[in-house]
Amino acid sequence: MAKQPNTPAGANKATADKDAPLKEDIRLLGRLLGNVLREQEGDAVFQVVETIRQTAVRFRRESDAQSGAELNKLLKKLTRDQTISVVRAFSYFSHLANIAEDQHHNRRRRAHLLAGSAPQQGSIAYALSKLDDAGVPGSAVRNFFKEALISPVLTAHPTEVQRKSTLDAEREIARLLAERDHPLTPREMAQNTQLLHACVATLWQTRMLRYTKLTVADEIENALSYYRITFLRELPTLYADIEQEIAAHFPQRHASVELDLPPFVQMGSWIGGDRDGNPNVNAGTMQHALVRQSTAIFDFYLEEVHALGAELSISTLLVGVSPELEALADASPDHSAHRMDEPYRRALIGLYARLAATARALGAAHVLRQEVGPAAPYASADDFTRDLQVLVDSLKSHHGAALIRPRLGTLKRASEIFGFHLATLDMRQSSDVHERVLSELFARAKVEQDYAALPEERKVELLLDELNKPRLLHSPYLPYSSETDSELAILRAARDIRHRYGERAIRNYIISHTETVSDLLEVLLLQKETGLLHIEWNDTSAQVTEAQLELMVIPLFETIPDLRCAAEIMEAFMALPQVRHLIAKQGDLQEVMLGYSDSNKDGGFLTSNWELYKAETRLVELFDRAGVKLRLFHGRGGTVGRGGGPSYDAILAQPAGTVNGQIRLTEQGEIIASKFSNPEIGHRNLELLVAATLEASLMPHAEEGRQAKKLAGFERAMEELSERAYRGYRDLVYETPGFTDYFFASTPIAEIAELNIGSRPASRKSTRRIEDLRAIPWGFSWGQCRLLLPGWYGFGSAVSSWLLEGDAAEHKKRLALLRAMYKEWPFFATLLSNMDMVLSKTDLAVASRYAELVADRKLRNSIFKRILAEHHRTAECLALITGAKERLANNPLLARSIKNRFAYLDPLNHLQVELIKRHRAASAEGRKLDERVRRGIHLSINGIAAGLRNTG
Known part of the structure; x- marks a missing residue:
């Protein structure tokens, strides 16, 4: 959920009035949904839903035990068909409430701009004002943009529970809702309401679930829709x-010198190139991804060039043009006498023809409008940009500057950002796969029969030796396993893609589970085997004289032990002369990826955040000593437990020196829809990323003297708290007998695995071990049962035990230190703020219903009792540190949003528990599974995810 502006607790009437349009929108959409429900399902079903709604609201807002009992009774009486209707109704209400809230965010932002308010936090204007006040010169700001890279990377993960058809309908509802803020005549308002009614009816008649497994191709299309929208x-x-x-x-x-920013914000994608744990990704899917990405950007370019041709009707009978523009027009296949005095149109017709030819050459199946005549395809996107620049320069020099901004300027900028590839496709694979492939290559080449069994020192020695040899290990005349053939094929496909679509199409290779230096060297050798590492040797001495690497080798440090070893591994890696030479060729820049999800599942919320912080700090120190620029890639998920929460705060909370103008971060699951399915919201989220990176990179850091000493004290306290939290978390999750059984029984993890919501399996291996379960469904499951345990567990026991050490004076001193950490240390303040948000979405009463799904009463009581006790300690300690007596005291808008929507989530949770009971009972008894029950569970998963928003 987008972060709300901070306002004092106990908002006054003025604040309430500001929310009046939001309440009106929610009432309108709720009324329309009710009307559709009555039309489609009949008055009896409508009355059932309405009774449940009123009872749930009463139960939630008044904490009335009698209402709670009444609600349970109502839900248990539902027939199977009624259950489906009720689940769908409450699920769609969550979706519609989200649309209304997003529209209200846009409304409030516009109100601030119209009122001439001071720049809001997170805006570029606010960031620049802050830098100006801090004495940062304009030259530093301009230099920042020259060298910066900010890259949101879209990934496909099995928490995106919405279908594209649903998203399309909801986008139209958002548009119509925004239209109502404009002055409308009574007739226009009535027509708007009718159209909204039709959209809600379309939603109701649109299948919410997928009945076939989502493919990688489907995930690619889903992602491309956000490019078209935003x-x-x-x-x-x-x-x-x-x-x-x-x-x-x-x-x-010199006012005449215009600022022209380089393409410092560039989109990235994992969809089609991330094969870690996904057997459905191969060379074919990667090539398909680039064809579809390229087709999408060419469709955009062709449409814009065609529109420009209609707009730039400039005649040389009235104004001159540059010789370069005239030459471009003369090269066009358009020789119509009607346009001989309109060189811009003729030039654009030529550009269109060249673009169409390029699109076909790069795999586009069809071009919407036939070009006037044949033309040579562009060799690169840079050539297309240069042609657009010719138009820009000619207009500027002939009184046409005003004609650039509306379309030509943005088209030229788009060509610089998106090229012919649209987004950089990352490749990712697990280190153990690379080891198996090289083991086979070494064995078949008679170099080493059991590479995998070698000690690390010998592996490094062998890999370096092989990198220095002119010959290849692979032979086209020998048979290899399907895994080896597939891995080599995808690297060869990467080489071809770079040649066809440009170097930016693929430039990163991420290694999951990086644990040793050999894990990195293995990918260098595989690149050599497939023509991606170019090495030149001296003819007489056979020594390497030159080397050029096409794909940057990027380690991904995920678990707690991996994070602790990250700096040590990178130090050893960069100390190798061959590697240092390759890094120099990369512009003395090296990227490192840090995994938030697995580190949380491994060590818990507090320890994960702290180990990530320490790893970043050590890496910065190491890279500074080595004279190499560090770019961190943050593998964040949607939930706070997976590194989620407001991106702006997260970036500003990074240790000093870790951002430095370079940052990449993943956007995952349903968070992509939440952030980018509305253009205005999308624009705001992109601006937040740039503003935060700008502030984090250029704002002065107090690193010396008293402040440095104070920070050191904060860090010592955090180290002690982390160790205690780690022990508490590990003791519950990994060392408590029966915890795995409790987790699988008390959450809908098994039912989530059945959903067709991703091309990737929920677990890396066919086991029930927590270690093998992917972090995504792990966090998603805890969200569904309203415990959200990965976002808070361990904090309470850590803080309370640390405070209790020593006498009363020591307790007072330590509490004062924690309060100072909260007020003065952005890292700790953000950590507590995120935890506060998670706790606000936690509901122990609802969670207790899920605990009842555990058949073993003794196991259920012992584990749930521990969770309850830790939740109580965590809430108590958080209040003790922050001084806030209520959840989200500093964010009342979000608090009200949660309070209002949770009355509509309660029925979904209660129904989900009831349906899971029926489903599992039928399975245990060997009875035929009722498809309506299964569908009801899956619909409830969708609705709860929509209501909680950042759950994946």
Whole structure:
């Protein structure tokens, strides 16, 4: 959920009035949903839903035990068909409430802008003002953008529970809702209401669930929809906004010199290239991903060039043009006498023809509009950009500057950002796969019969030796396993893709489970085997004289032990002369990826955050000593337990020196829809990323003297707290007998695994071990049962035990230290803020219903009792540190949002428990499973995820 602006607790009437349009929108959408329900399902079903709604609201808002009992009774009486209708009704209400809230965020933002309010936190204007106040010169700001790289990376994960059809309908509802803020005549308002009614009816008649397994191709199409909705237009617009803000805050002496930002924000994707644990990704899916990405961007370019041809009707009878523009027009296949005095149109017809030819050459199946005549395809996207620049320069020099911004300027900017590839596709694979492939290659080449069994030192020696040899290990005349053939094929496909679509199409290779230096060297050798590492040797001495690497080798440190070894591994890796030479060729830049999800599942919320912080700090120190620029790639998920929470706060909470103008971060699961399915919300989220990176990189850090000493004290306390939290978390999750059984019984993990919501299996291996379960369904399951345990467990016991050490004076001193940490240390303040949000979404009464699914009463009582006790300690300690007596005291808008929507979530949770009971009972008794029951469970999963929003 997008972060709400902070306002004092106990909002006054003015604040309430500001929320009046939101309440009106929710009432409108709720009424329309009720009307549709009555029309489609009949008055009896409508009355059932309405009775449940009123009872649930009474139970939630008044904590009335009698209402709770009444609610349970109502839900248990439902027939199977009624159950489906009730689940769908409450699920769609959650979806509609989300739309209304997003529209209200846009409304409030516009109100601030119209009122001329001070820049809001998270805006570029706010960041620039802050930097200006801190004495940062304009030259530093401009230099920042010259060298920066900010890259949101879209990933496909099995928590995106919405179908594209549903998203399309909801987008139209959002558009119509926004339209109601404009002055409308009574007739227009009535028509708007009718259209909204039709959209809600469409939603009701649209299948919410997928009945076939989602494929990688489906995931690619889903991701591309966000480019069409948001990125293709909002990113170029954001660049223009930033240029205007910089010009306003830091005017240059020479006003004629325009600021032209390089493409520092670039989109990334894992969809089609991430094969870690996904057997459905191979060379074919990667090639398909690039064809579809390329087709999407060419469709956009062709549409925009066609529109420009209609708009730029400039005649040379009235105004001159540059010789370069005239040459471009003369090269066009358009020779119509009607356009001989319209060189811009003729030039654009030529550009269109070249684009169409390029699109076909790069795999586009069809071009919507036939070009006027044949033309040579572009060799690269840079050539297309240069042609657009010719148009820009000609207009500027002939009184046409005003004609650039509306479309031509944004098209040129888009060509710089998206090229012919749209987004950089990352490759990712697990280190153990690389080891198996090289073991086979070494054995078949008679170099080493059991590479995997070698000690680490010998592996490194062998890999370096092999990198220095001119010959290859692989022979086209020998048979290899399907795994080896597949891995080599996908690397060869990467080489071909870079040749076809440009170097930015694929440039990163991420190694999951990086634990040793050999894990990194193995990928270097595999690149050599497939033509991605180019090495030149001296003819006489056979020594390497030159080397060039096409794909940056990026380690991913995920577990707690891996994070603790990250700096040590990178130090040893970069100390190798061959590696240091390759890094120098990369511009003395090296990326490191840090995994939030697995580290949390491994060590718990507090320890995960602390170990990530320490790993980053050590890496910064190491890279500074080595003279190499560090770029961190943050593998964040949707939930707080997986590194989620507001991106702006997360970036500002990073240790000093870790951002430095370079940052990549994943956008996962349903968070993609939440952030980018609305163009205005998408623009705001992209702006937040840039503003936070700008502030984190350029704001002065107090690293010396008293502040440094105070920070050291904070860090010592955090180290002690982390150790205690780690022990508490590990003791519950990994060392308590029967905990795995408790987890699988008390959450809908098994039912989530059945959902067709991702192409990737829920577990890496066919086991019930927590270690083998993917972090995504782990966190998703805890969200469904309203415990959200990965986002808070361990904090309470850690803080309470630490405070109790020593006498009363020591207790007072330690509490004062924690309060100072909260007030003065962004890392700790953000950690507590995120935990506060998670606790606000936790509901122990609902969670207790899920605990009843555990058949073993003794196991159920012992584990749930421990969870309850820890929750109580955590809430108590959080209040003790922050001084807040209520959840989200500093964020009343979010608090009200949660309070209002949770009355509608309660029935879904209660029904989900009831349906799971029926489903599992039938399975245990060997009876035929009722498809309506299964569908009801899956529908409830969708509705609860929509209501909680950041659950995946």
